[in-house]
Amino acid sequence: MKNVYELLQRSARCYPDAIALSNGRDTCTFEQLHNSVRQLGSGIAAYSRQSPVIIFLDHDLPAVISMLGIALSGNSYCIFNTDLPDLRLQAMERALSARYVITDQAHIQKAMELFPNQKILRYEKLISSEINTSLLQECLENQIDLDPLYINFTSGSTGIPKGVIINHRSVLDFIPTFDDLFHITNQDVLANQAPFDFDVCVKDIYTMLNVGATLVLVPRVLFSQPAPLLDFLSDQKVTTMIWAVSALTLISVYHGLDYRVPEYVDKILFSGEMMPYKHLKNYLDHMPETMFVNLYGPTEITCNALYHIIDRHRDYAKELPIGKPFPNKRVELRQNGKRISKPYTIGEIYVSGSCLALGYLNHESPAFIEENTRGYKERYYNTGDLAYLNKQGEYVFKGRSDFQIKYMGHRIELEEIDQMLLHQKDVQASCALFDQEKEKLIAYYIGDIDHKTLKSQLLKELPRFMIPAKLMQLDCFPLNKNGKLDRKKLMEDYHGRYRKHV
Numbered sequence: 001m002k003n004v005y006e007l008l009q010r011s012a013r014c015y016p017d018a019i020a021l022s023n024g025r026d027t028c029t030f031e032q033l034h035n036s037v038r039q040l041g042s043g044i045a046a047y048s049r050q051s052p053v054i055i056f057l058d059h060d061l062p063a064v065i066s067m068l069g070i071a072l073s074g075n076s077y078c079i080f081n082t083d084l085p086d087l088r089l090q091a092m093e094r095a096l097s098a099r100y101v102i103t104d105q106a107h108i109q110k111a112m113e114l115f116p117n118q119k120i121l122r123y124e125k126l127i128s129s130e131i132n133t134s135l136l137q138e139c140l141e142n143q144i145d146l147d148p149l150y151i152n153f154t155s156g157s158t159g160i161p162k163g164v165i166i167n168h169r170s171v172l173d174f175i176p177t178f179d180d181l182f183h184i185t186n187q188d189v190l191a192n193q194a195p196f197d198f199d200v201c202v203k204d205i206y207t208m209l210n211v212g213a214t215l216v217l218v219p220r221v222l223f224s225q226p227a228p229l230l231d232f233l234s235d236q237k238v239t240t241m242i243w244a245v246s247a248l249t250l251i252s253v254y255h256g257l258d259y260r261v262p263e264y265v266d267k268i269l270f271s272g273e274m275m276p277y278k279h280l281k282n283y284l285d286h287m288p289e290t291m292f293v294n295l296y297g298p299t300e301i302t303c304n305a306l307y308h309i310i311d312r313h314r315d316y317a318k319e320l321p322i323g324k325p326f327p328n329k330r331v332e333l334r335q336n337g338k339r340i341s342k343p344y345t346i347g348e349i350y351v352s353g354s355c356l357a358l359g360y361l362n363h364e365s366p367a368f369i370e371e372n373t374r375g376y377k378e379r380y381y382n383t384g385d386l387a388y389l390n391k392q393g394e395y396v397f398k399g400r401s402d403f404q405i406k407y408m409g410h411r412i413e414l415e416e417i418d419q420m421l422l423h424q425k426d427v428q429a430s431c432a433l434f435d436q437e438k439e440k441l442i443a444y445y446i447g448d449i450d451h452k453t454l455k456s457q458l459l460k461e462l463p464r465f466m467i468p469a470k471l472m473q474l475d476c477f478p479l480n481k482n483g484k485l486d487r488k489k490l491m492e493d494y495h496g497r498y499r500k501h502v
Helices: 005-014 030-045 061-072 086-096 108-114 133-141 168-181 200-211 220-224 226-235 245-253 277-286 414-423 451-458 487-497
Strands: 019-022 027-029 052-056 076-079 100-103 119-122 148-154 162-167 189-192 214-217 240-244 267-271 291-296 306-309 329-335 338-340 347-353 368-371 378-389 395-400 404-407 410-413 427-435 440-447 470-473
Touching: 005 030, 005 061, 005 200, 019 030, 019 200, 027 030, 030 061, 030 133, 052 061, 052 086, 052 108, 061 076, 061 133, 061 200, 061 214, 086 108, 086 148, 086 162, 100 108, 108 119, 148 168, 162 168, 168 200, 189 200, 200 214, 200 240, 220 226, 226 245, 240 245, 245 267, 245 277, 245 427, 277 291, 329 378, 395 414, 410 414, 414 427, 414 440, 414 451, 427 487, 440 487, 451 470
Parallel strands: 019 214, 052 076, 052 100, 076 148, 100 119, 189 214, 189 240, 240 267, 267 291, 440 470
Antiparallel strands: 019 027, 148 162, 291 306, 329 338, 329 347, 347 378, 368 378, 378 395, 404 410, 427 440
8 A cells, every 4th residue: 555545445345334434413434435535636636736735624524534635636634723823823834835725614714814825725615526537546656655644733942833744654554553453443433532633633533444443523522521521422332542641631530430431432542641640540440341551652753652551450650651662663762872771771762663754844853863873774763752661671751851950950850740749649630840930840730639738748758859839729721732731821821820929
């Protein structure tokens, strides 16, 4: 295979009448999805080849159809989340320099205002295009598996969004291995939590295509309503959840599993952040027959590089591994550029393999390196994440290299403070931050404990230089569009309400 469209082609042939996509109301069989993708692919191929195309649509079936139609046409897609601020979208557009935008009637006015220099293509018109078999065949014949499939924007250290370019080969190499490892089949129903501009959704969409599973797009509004969310998962007979940690902990924090356990779910795979032990244990206690998997990997290496299947007979209170490498991915630790393998020695995680992104759009980065240590060039990505190998040879995450701070002469990992806060019986969630200008450690938390009592407890377990100057209690944490804890929003809250008093 050289194009992800071939996964759809195979599933449409094998499972034509099976439900491919659903949003809880509307459904689409694999045969219907295949026809729609070929229609949209024919429409877009008449305009563009081998170029990025912006998708400016809501989180729904048309967005998935557009992704696959663009891929079939030989172009690459880039999701522009309609919920993002206008200035962010315009900054992404400047970085992408796309000529075409796919949108629908609901968003066409805004699209015309945001993207005045692009040609706006109506989804409703593209999806009614006549299937041009010869044109589509020509598109496929002219492609190779290293052609870009999608571009995901991540935040840049300079404040300018960076576009990560992933090719077809990386997805085609990873997804079948992923599905085989975790026994995902055409009998499964996946619940999509991740926005389409977040790479967690890649596992949802392309697993659906690869094995012929059903993908249910969970309505966004439910993620602030644990009880209706759990009802939805059960009503849709969801079996597999590949979710961000923050989305799972939200259910746990508000005791959602005491209300209802999603009875069909037998696989939960989580990633994006460290899973707090108390919340993992809560899930394990409520769902004794479910397989849980800790996944690790940044966007630049196509979803995940490491995995660990939770062993129910093992104690994870002190250490939750991110595990071992996926097949066909080389992972190693380096310290000051040199490979290390000594247990419990912290280094940065480097990854190599066909999983690596083509790079950043119009941006050279020292994170992608080429080495000639074996007589030929090898390409690696430096994740900037820290880890060590435990005595079992498993990787254990130890935070970000750029989350390390120097405070009062000491080097401190903010994650260490978070972990100690979470060890407190009445703390459900935490986020330690550092005010660079005032050189103050601060921390937000959710829990039934006042800040004075919490501080006195921390003093028993941490040196004074690791005790936050201010502990702030919240009812809930803000989440960003990817379902991760929004540290920026918390810092803005601190600046607005507390900083002048510190």
